[in-house]
Amino acid sequence: MNKAAQKSLEELLESLDTYDMDDYIFKSREGNNRPITRQQALNVIKDAAEAIRVKENVGTHTLRKTWGCHAWKSGYSPALIMETLNHSNLVAIIKGL
Structure with a gap:
């Protein structure tokens, strides 16, 4: 997440009386x-x-692809990206970018 999204999420969590990570x-x-x-x-x-x-x-798949692209460009492990996006191989990720 970028800094603005992190800040927004932190503000959301602070505004809640209680929350559970689940x-x-x-x-x-x-x-x-x-x-x-x-x-x-x-x-x-x-x-x-x-x-x-x-x-x-734009749609829900647009967000998946955008996250994958940002994760790839930020240096996240291809294995983590594959697992998160439920892809069976790296080629599917690379073609999606």
């Missing part, structure tokens, strides 16, 4: 500590992109 940041309104669905995540991303006037088509 809690989801983006919780569903359905049930206790359940994540939002992929469709809801897509809606949030698309709304945010529209709000800041991003013209390109």
